[in-house]
Amino acid sequence: MPTPSEYLNQASVIIVTGGSSGIGCSIIKAIKIVSPDVCLCNLSRSKPEVFLGENGHHIGVDLSDASALAAAAEQLQRIIEVAPLGKVVLVNNSGYGDYGRMPDLDIGKQLNMIDLNVRAVVDLTTRLLPQLLERGGAIVNIASTSAFQPTPFLATYGATKAFVLNWTLALNEDLRGTSVRALAICPGPTRSNFYKSAGFESPPMNSGANATLDMTADEVAEYTLSALAKGRSFIVTGWKNKCIAFFGSKFPIVTVTRIGGIILRKLRLEQHKGNS
Numbered sequence: 001m002p003t004p005s006e007y008l009n010q011a012s013v014i015i016v017t018g019g020s021s022g023i024g025c026s027i028i029k030a031i032k033i034v035s036p037d038v039c040l041c042n043l044s045r046s047k048p049e050v051f052l053g054e055n056g057h058h059i060g061v062d063l064s065d066a067s068a069l070a071a072a073a074e075q076l077q078r079i080i081e082v083a084p085l086g087k088v089v090l091v092n093n094s095g096y097g098d099y100g101r102m103p104d105l106d107i108g109k110q111l112n113m114i115d116l117n118v119r120a121v122v123d124l125t126t127r128l129l130p131q132l133l134e135r136g137g138a139i140v141n142i143a144s145t146s147a148f149q150p151t152p153f154l155a156t157y158g159a160t161k162a163f164v165l166n167w168t169l170a171l172n173e174d175l176r177g178t179s180v181r182a183l184a185i186c187p188g189p190t191r192s193n194f195y196k197s198a199g200f201e202s203p204p205m206n207s208g209a210n211a212t213l214d215m216t217a218d219e220v221a222e223y224t225l226s227a228l229a230k231g232r233s234f235i236v237t238g239w240k241n242k243c244i245a246f247f248g249s250k251f252p253i254v255t256v257t258r259i260g261g262i263i264l265r266k267l268r269l270e271q272h273k274g275n276s
């Protein structure tokens with residue numbers, strides 16, 4: 001079983017979406033430590049503060065915009081074409097949530113979220129897959145523990161992550177027998193800008209029962225690279241999140257939705273901007 005460093009050293013190009021903050025930024029930092037010379041490409045609207053290395057590229061792009069994504073994918077295809085032989089790894093990490101009760105939420109933001117969390121993942125992966133199949137490599141998609149059960153007050157977000165989880169597992173089977181595999185990462189609450197962009201005053205894990213559930217983005221990055229090296233197709237980060245995912249997927253779906261609604265309504269009342 002290769003270590004993360006052994007695995008990453010076989011890669012010639014690593015592409016990360018959303019490396020300007022949070023989990024994506026931590027993944028970039030972790031890759032740079034073990035593989036400083038790899039051609040590391042970041043795709044996000046703002047430039048990451050972390051230096052991508054001499055061979056690195058930042059492609060400024062709004063991935064929810066289909067034509068901007070197509071142009072960025074062409075740029076990546078040219079970068080891969082001239083890169084030395086080696087695996088290509090694509091980490092689809094960009095994403096956001098939007099907390100609140102339907103139909104009070106901004107429909108534009110909901111639809112844009114589907115474009116980013118779902119359409120962009122399928123589109124970018126499909127465009128780069130021929131080159132990944134030529135060179136070997138992996139597709140790593142950041143899903144969430146929200147993928148295991150319906151998530152009231154995060155209804156659209158949870159459904160996008162259920163899509164990402166199911167699509168990734170099915171893709172991994174489609175790719176069986178090739179030199180490319182797909183891996184779904186399911187983090188639970190993680191300290192990042194996610195909660196701010198989802199409309200919370202402060203991360204819900206800063207108080208109450210959630211206080212013990214949170215993880216740092218660096219920890220999620222460590223789980224991700226370790227799972228990639230081990231050839232896993234799916235992981236939930238940490239044993240507490242594993243328990244939640246287990247109950248979320250094993251109990252009757254109507255019951256877990258109801259319980260989720262009660263918990264998330266409480267968070268919404270206490271911490272959501274819209275109700276402060």
Ligand SMILES: NC(=O)c1ccc[n+]([C@@H]2O[C@H](COP(=O)([O-])OP(=O)(O)OC[C@H]3O[C@@H](n4cnc5c(N)ncnc54)[C@H](OP(=O)(O)O)[C@@H]3O)[C@@H](O)[C@H]2O)c1
Nearest residue numbers: 018020021022023045046063094095144189190192193194
């Ligand atoms: N934090 C959690 O609790 C948690 C839990 C489970 C799963 N996740 C998932 O983890 C992933 C990373 O989130 P995070 O927690 O690290 O949040 P974050 O700190 O808010 O990072 C989100 C990243 O996505 C990028 N992004 C947002 N809109 C984009 C767009 N239109 N085009 C391109 N890139 C865009 C952002 O870059 P720019 O703003 O510069 O474009 C940023 O780099 C997401 O898919 C999220 O759903 C997070």
